Amino acid sequence: MYQHLIYQIQNGVCTITLNRPEVYNALNTLLIQEITQAFEAAASNESVRVVVLTGAGEKAFCSGADLKSGMTNATSLGDSLRKNYNPMILAIRNLPKPVICRLNGTAVGAGCSLALACDMIIAAENAKMSQIFVSIGLIMDAGSSFFLPKFVGSQKAFELCSTGRVVEAQECLALGLVNSVVASENLDLAVSNMANQYAQSATSAIGLIKKVLNQSSFSTLEEMLELEAINQDLAGKTQDFEEGVTAFLQKRKPTFKGF
Structure with missing residues (x-):
């Protein structure tokens, strides 16, 4: 059904896994559309009580937009956001069920936005986040301009977006960007415990x-x-x-x- 993600349901828990590990789960048009479709499917499935969003592999949750997919300054990036990225973020935020991000590694650019759109983030100790857009001369998108100031305040949001610096897991926790940080070997258990709690909740x-x-x-x-x-x-x-x-x-x- 899906080419670039894995969609699984077990005991009320729907797990959506970005499955392009060879490019650190970079977002191309098809993957973005499939994420939107997967969340819409989870919304309409009464057996789904909670969604876990994660990335395949150990290094990256999502490395942001796939720059090899043909992005140039002749491309209307605004149209791309309106057509693809914005519906994806809205599908997550409008889902009437809790969404847990299993942050298994690096989340940068739109990948960081994707994580921030979730209701909770449980991060592995090796996870990192970055608003890397400025490094290629772009502004933050996919909702980061909305999420970041809410979590860290306007001044810190400006710093993170205008420098694009990498934020390690423990600093993410201190800033309020993630809910918890656990040892990498304990990530699955921590996410499973939280997901099962929600799967049995109201x-x-x-x-x-x-x-x-x-x-x-x-x-x-x-x-x-x-x-x-x-x-x-x-x-x-x-x-x-x-x-x-x-x-x-x-x-x-x-x-x-x-x-």
Whole structure:
């Protein structure tokens, strides 16, 4: 079904693996379109409760745009972003389910943006991130101008984008770019534990949490209070809410179905 990625579902966990290790999982047009399609498939599949996004190989999560695919200053990069990159990022952010980035190695350029678009990032100790765009005379894209200031503030975002310097895993953790850093040999276990926790959680509520938080950066307090009321009403009509209250009253662990 897919040429450049691996799509697997097991026990409610959908794993999407960028599978171009020979070029450090660089993004060409087909891979970008397949990532978008994979997230759309995960959105429509009720058995999927959480998505894990990662890269094949040990060295790189994603090395950004594949510069060998014919990018020149005669190419309309804006049209390429609108047609390919932007739908990919929106498919991740609009997915009403949690997305965990298994950051197994280097994430640079649009690959860094791709990681930042996820809801959580669990990084291996050898992972690195870089807004490398400026090194070829470009600005950040694929959402980094939105994500970075939220995570690190405007001044640090300017520094990282205007220098393109490499940020090691521990500094990523200190800056708030990743949620945790683990030894490389423990990465699979850490990601699996988190994914399994989400696969057994109240998926609808998490989707609504994600939806509300996505609005918080450009809404007033009054608007957010109303958005909370609207979405709390939706959450209160789910079977998971009923199960959660029943389990609480019965002093047992809830068994959520995700709807």
